[in-house]
Amino acid sequence: MKLLSVVVPAFNEQEAIPIFYKEITKEFESLKKRWDQLEFEIIFVDDGSTDDTLKVVRSLRKEDLRVRFVSFSRNFGKEAALFAGFEHARGDFTVCMDADLQDPPALLSQMLSAVIDEGYDSAATRRVSRKGEPPIRSVFARLFYRIINRMSHTDIVDGARDYRIMTKKMMNSILSMKEYNRFTKGIYGWIGFRTKWLEYENVERVAGETKWSFWKLFKYAIDGIVGFSTAPLSMATYFGIFMAFVAFLLIVFIIVKKLVFGDPTSGWSSLVCILLMLSGIQMFCIGIVGQYLSKTYLETKRRPIYIAKDTSDEEEEG
Ligand code: UDP
Ligand code: MG
Numbered sequence: 001m002k003l004l005s006v007v008v009p010a011f012n013e014q015e016a017i018p019i020f021y022k023e024i025t026k027e028f029e030s031l032k033k034r035w036d037q038l039e040f041e042i043i044f045v046d047d048g049s050t051d052d053t054l055k056v057v058r059s060l061r062k063e064d065l066r067v068r069f070v071s072f073s074r075n076f077g078k079e080a081a082l083f084a085g086f087e088h089a090r091g092d093f094t095v096c097m098d099a100d101l102q103d104p105p106a107l108l109s110q111m112l113s114a115v116i117d118e119g120y121d122s123a124a125t126r127r128v129s130r131k132g133e134p135p136i137r138s139v140f141a142r143l144f145y146r147i148i149n150r151m152s153h154t155d156i157v158d159g160a161r162d163y164r165i166m167t168k169k170m171m172n173s174i175l176s177m178k179e180y181n182r183f184t185k186g187i188y189g190w191i192g193f194r195t196k197w198l199e200y201e202n203v204e205r206v207a208g209e210t211k212w213s214f215w216k217l218f219k220y221a222i223d224g225i226v227g228f229s230t231a232p233l234s235m236a237t238y239f240g241i242f243m244a245f246v247a248f249l250l251i252v253f254i255i256v257k258k259l260v261f262g263d264p265t266s267g268w269s270s271l272v273c274i275l276l277m278l279s280g281i282q283m284f285c286i287g288i289v290g291q292y293l294s295k296t297y298l299e300t301k302r303r304p305i306y307i308a309k310d311t312s313d314e315e316e317e318g
Contacts, residue, residue: 002035002037002093003093005085005090007085007094008042008085015207016101017056017057023101027106028040031112034109039066043070070088083175084305086175092167095108095165096164101206103125111123111198115166120195122164122170125198128159128199130159156185157189166193180302181227
């Protein structure tokens with residue numbers, strides 16, 4: 001007997017969950033035909049939803065014991081939800097999927113066959129198109145991947161989804177990374193393991209709305225860079241050295257000009273401009289240091305990654 005755990009982070013997904021459940025159980029049936037030893041469980045992680053998400057999940061649980069859930073005391077974000085799902089998953093294989101069916105269940109059989117038959121540790125998916133997404137978002141997303149891959153030694157794949165299946169071994173190594181500032185896409189790259197990449201066209205969500213505002217994504221991008229690269233810190237250093245060097249050349253130039261040609265030094269406005277520019281750059285560099293400092297600060301507090309208010313396991317034990 002092998003068990004497949006499906007981890008589903010859900011934040012205000014009351015409309016999407018019933019549709020998701022119907023589709024995924026249909027897929028389970030067809031997977032069962034290919035691997036008759038396979039059992040399934042679905043772990044919904046209610047990320048502090050303010051709608052009836054938990055109620056919907058509870059009613060599914062009543063009908064189907066393969067459904068389990070963890071419910072957070074507030075919204076902790078998708079990264080925390082994934083971590084909680086992984087902690088509760090009991091499967092030999094674990095797959096994470098969005099509740100909005102943007103991760104096509106039809107790919108599951110290919111993903112399973114990669115880990116069961118072909119001996120991969122993991123099978124991951126990436127979107128080759130961003131059809132249906134606001135164009136401005138695609139532009140920034142592309143830019144982000146280009147920047148982070150320049151800066152970080154960890155390979156972070158453009159268009160990679162969180163939709164990924166992995167073996168227990170690989171999942172345990174993810175769980176061993178207890179950092180508070182989580183950037184799962186980077187963590188996957190960092191731990192290594194053999195991954196098979198599957199590609200597919202973008203699918204639009206079935207119901208509800210995207211939970212990511214532009215600012216949320218922007219902050220997420222900064223978290224990713226700060227979490228997996230220290231390049232911005234060295235950049236500040238190099239820039240400082242470069243500026244000091246330029247200033248030194250200018251000083252020599254001005255002194256020589258004064259001594260040899262006797263020109264009085266002029267240029268009040270250029271001085272102000274330079275001063276303003278340099279103090280701007282200084283503030284920027286201090287800001288970079290501040291970003292790392294704030295992450296370090298949060299990390300040293302060792303706060304839990306999430307707080308679960310209710311779980312299906314607890315409720316049924318008593
Ligand atoms: N999600 C979550 N917590 C959040 C935001 C999102 O658990 O704070 C879940 C959401 O319910 C969905 C998945 O993460 O199942 C992906 O979110 P969404 O579809 O809004 O993102 P997009 O597909 O637009 O990138
Ligand atoms: Mg989505």
